[in-house]
Amino acid sequence: MSRTRTPVVDGWFTGDGDDFRLLGTRCSACAAVFFPREDVHCRNPGCPGGDLEEVPLSQRGYIWSYTDSRYRPPSPYVTDPELPWEPYALIAVELESERMVVLGQAAPGFTVADLAVGMEVEVVPGVLHEDTETIWTTWHWRPTGVAI
Amino acid sequence: MTGDVAVLGAGMHPWGKWGRGFVEYGVAAARAALADAGLEWRQVGSIVGADTVRSGYPGYVAGAAFAKALGWQGARVTSVYAACASGAQAISTARAQILSGLADVVLVVGADAAPKGFFRPAGGDRPDDPDWLRFRVLGATNPTYFGLYARRRMAVHGDTLEDFTQVKVKNAALGALNANARYRKPVTAQEVAASPVVADPLRLLDICATSDGGAALVLSSMEFARRHGVAEPVRIRAVSTVTPRYPNTVLDLPEIATDSAVAVDPTAETFRASIARAAYEEAGIGPDDLSLAEVYDLSTALELQWYEDLGLCGQGEGAELLRDGETAPGGRIPVNMSGGLASFGEAVPAQAIAQVCEVTWQLRGQAGDRQVAGARVGITANQGLFGHGSAVIAVR
Structure with missing residues (x-):
């Protein structure tokens, strides 16, 4: 039985492997970028309002800060209560050309001990959790040029 | 005015x-x-x-x-x-x-x-709710945001874990004097260090409970x-309830990303600093006039951030102000004489009111062993999810 790969949120990312990108939107009038995507109204209060067009975000950025979750987060985060809790790192990444910070989980295997503010990371496809029918996909931040 | x-x-x-x-x-x-x-x-x-x-x-x-x-x-x-x-x-x-x-x-x-x-979002599938999304997609609890802010301060300002610990030690000693506080025992630096990490670099005793x-x-x-x-x-002279200004470039709860600063340059003043400034302007006073401050120490590191956002010291100087003892009893500007959230734990809708209760008792000279001598002006400050500023200035 093959399971379906389903994004945890529709329209936030696209592509596989090296082509994986986060997707935001850009206002055609003022060039403001939004992630998570705004599809109805531009939120720049000085903008008359333009069409919002889908735009891929930079694949690489620099760590603004990082932390981890040593305890099991509550629902709607999905975990298997039968399994021991495995902490994961969270990374806030500064994207230079978008001039914004985007949060994400670190790629599996990377802990806070592997991270530093200012370190370069890239966005990679990841799996949030799996059930019998579905593999729920997400984005991960992964330090560049680091093997673990 | x-x-x-x-x-x-x-x-x-x-x-x-x-x-x-x-x-x-x-x-x-x-x-x-x-x-x-x-x-x-x-x-x-x-x-x-x-x-x-x-x-x-x-x-x-x-x-x-x-x-x-x-x-x-x-x-x-x-x-x-x-x-x-x-x-x-x-x-x-x-x-x-x-x-x-x-x-x-x-x-x-x-x-x-x-x-x-942990606090958690209301039930149901709500993919248009940023609070639901941050839990569903990232498992990002409130303490993980506190951890991000703390780590950022360490990298940018050189704050240390010992600085964060000393905030807890200060506030716990004050909470021990407050009959309304939940935690009424002094806490040592060793006890903070021995408590488990919740969201790196913060430990259980760096993070406020829910009460x-x-x-x-x-x-x-x-x-x-x-x-x-x-x-x-005691008179309330100012109440600040301001919202952020676009682009908000600090990663605030419960957001997954900041605003982009591509279209509009951000102001030099952060949202939190604007909360205090609006209160100061409305009251016609400045940080130098304060006798005491009650700030929202959701984490120890956040208390240091508030020092700077209230203008008690310059940006990046919060830890130094603490190390110099200026925010402790007897210091230039005692902060969280109530014991703060460190000693209370957060009872969300009551907390900003409780801050004003403490300032009221201080300004009346009724704060007992916690009394700031000759207190005349107090400020309270906090920030609510989804862009809510909160600060009150009271005088006597």
Whole structure:
């Protein structure tokens, strides 16, 4: 039985492997970028309002800060209560050309001990959790040029 | 400048995990505040409740829930919600009613009954709700955001874990002196270091708990206070309830990303700093005039951030201010003489009201062993999820 790969949120990312990108939107009038995507109204209060067009975000950025979750987060985060809790790192990444910070989980295997503010990371496809029918996909931040 | 309103009464139900309903805590606090004011509930023309989202429908209509429990007497009723800033919104509403002449005496009440463990979003699948999304997609609890801020401060300003620990040690020593606090034992640096990491680099004792509790204020016009025989009441001179300005470039709860600064350059002043500035401008005073401050220490590291955002010191100098003892009792500007959230744990809709209760007692000289000698001016500050600023300046 093959399971379906389903994004945890529709329209936030696209592509596989090296082509994986986060997707935001850009206002055609003022060039403001939004992630998570705004599809109805531009939120720049000085903008008359333009069409919002889908735009891929930079694949690489620099760590603004990082932390981890040593305890099991509550629902709607999905975990298997039968399994021991495995902490994961969270990374806030500064994207230079978008001039914004985007949060994400670190790629599996990377802990806070592997991270530093200012370190370069890239966005990679990841799996949030799996059930019998579905593999729920997400984005991960992964330090560049680091093997673990 | 707007006019002053008088604080005639302040009251609390002690913080803890009592296992009872929020209405009970709120009513106990309200009765304490009314007794402190020397007023009967039937003399109150308006009641403003700060809502809780954790207690079902009565929590969403907290003003009416408290009014019914106190005994219907026909008072005007309002219920407000602004997450952690709900209490300040309730005070702001009460003040506006008094200054506009809609009411002479207003009772402000906030109370919560908090579940054990992490706060979590309301139930159901709501992919258009940023609060739901941050849990669903990232498992990003409140402490993980506190961890991000703490790590950032360490990298940018050179704050150390020892600095964070000393905030807890200071606040725990003060909480030990406060009968309304939940945690009433001094804490040592060794105990902080021995507590488990919750969200790197923060440990359990760096992070505020979630508590049950209730707080209330009786506010009135200055004219009513005089007629009531209170010639020199504590006065609320400013209430800041500002929102951020686009682009907000600090990663605030519960967002997954900041605004982009591509289209508009961000202002030099952060949202949190703008909260305090708006209060200072409205009161016509500055940070140098303060006798004390009550700030929202959701984490130890965040208390240091507030020092800077309130202008108690320059950006990046918060840890130094702490190390110099300036925010401790006897220092230049004591912070969180109540013991802070470190000693109370957060009872969301009550907390901003509780901050004003502490400032009121300090300005009256009734704070007992926690008293700041000769206190004349106090500020409270916090920030609610989804862009709610909250700061109150009181004077005497």
